[in-house]
Amino acid sequence: MALNARLDHRNPLVFDTHELGRRPGAQQRLTRSVDAPKDLGIKGVVGVPEGAPVELEIRLESVMEGVLVTSTARALAKGECVRCLEPLELDLEADFQELFSYPDADDRGRPVAEPADDAEDDEDRLFIEDGLFDLEPVLRDAVVLALPMQPVCRDDCPGLCSECGERLADAPDHHHDAVDIRWAALQGLAGSLEDGEKDEMSGAEPGVDEKQEK
Ligand SMILES: [Zn+2]
Ligand SMILES: [Zn+2]
Numbered sequence: 001m002a003l004n005a006r007l008d009h010r011n012p013l014v015f016d017t018h019e020l021g022r023r024p025g026a027q028q029r030l031t032r033s034v035d036a037p038k039d040l041g042i043k044g045v046v047g048v049p050e051g052a053p054v055e056l057e058i059r060l061e062s063v064m065e066g067v068l069v070t071s072t073a074r075a076l077a078k079g080e081c082v083r084c085l086e087p088l089e090l091d092l093e094a095d096f097q098e099l100f101s102y103p104d105a106d107d108r109g110r111p112v113a114e115p116a117d118d119a120e121d122d123e124d125r126l127f128i129e130d131g132l133f134d135l136e137p138v139l140r141d142a143v144v145l146a147l148p149m150q151p152v153c154r155d156d157c158p159g160l161c162s163e164c165g166e167r168l169a170d171a172p173d174h175h176h177d178a179v180d181i182r183w184a185a186l187q188g189l190a191g192s193l194e195d196g197e198k199d200e201m202s203g204a205e206p207g208v209d210e211k212q213e214k
Contacts, residue, residue: 007130009132014135015030016131016132017067020067023062024063024064025061026061027059027060027061029058029059029060030060034053034054035050035054036049037050037139038050041077042079045147045149045151046078046079047079048143052075054074055074056072057072059071066127066128067099069133071135071138071139072095073093074093077092083158084167092143094143094145094146096141098126101126103127161174
C-alpha cells in the first residue's frame with residue numbers, strides 16, 4: 001500500500017490535504033457526493049451498485065504524524081434476501097476513522113498508540129502522497145463491515161419451501177403432505193429392490209415405518 005500508483009487528484013475519492021496544512025490541531029470539514037466505485041460491498045451478497053451516489057461527510061484533522069480522517073458514508077445498498085432470494089435495498093451508514101501518515105513520519109518513529117494487531121504489517125499503513133490521500137480502500141472496508149453478511153428482506157422472512165422452492169411469504173398456508181412424500185420415497189426404493197428383499201427390509205427398520213404412518 002505504501003507505493004501506490006500516483007494518486008490522481010481528479011479521482012473523487014482522493015482528498016487534498018494542502019489546505020488543511022500540517023499544523024497539528026487544524027481541522028477541515030467536507031461533504032462530497034461520489035459515485036460508488038466497483039465492488040463496493042460484499043461480493044455476490046449485498047453492496048452499493050457501481051456508480052450509485054455515496055454521500056460522504058468527512059472531517060480532516062492534522063495530527064503530528066499525519067491526517068486523521070473521520071467519516072460517515074451513506075448510500076443505498078442492494079442485494080437479495082438470503083432466505084427468499086427476493087431483491088432488497090437497505091440504507092447503509094458506515095462510520096470510520098483512519099490515520100493517513102506522512103511518508104516521513106517513519107523517520108521520527110511510528111505512532112506509539114498503534115494497536116498490537118496492526119503492528120506487524122506495514123502494508124496496512126496508509127500514507128499521504130504529495131499531500132493527497134485515497135479514501136477508497138478505507139471506504140471499502142467500512143462499507144463491508146457495515147453491511148449484513150446475511151441480509152434478509154425482513155426479520156421474519158419465512159424463506160422458501162425446502163421441498164419445492166415456493167416463496168412462503170406469498171403462500172402462508174403452503175405445505176406438503178409429508179406422509180405422501182415419504183411413502184413415495186419408500187415406494188421408489190422398494191421398486192428398485194428384488195421382491196425377496198422387500199419383506200426383509202420393512203422388517204428390519206420398524207422405526208421408519210412408524211414415522212411414515214403419522
Ligand atoms: Zn426474504
Ligand atoms: Zn413447497
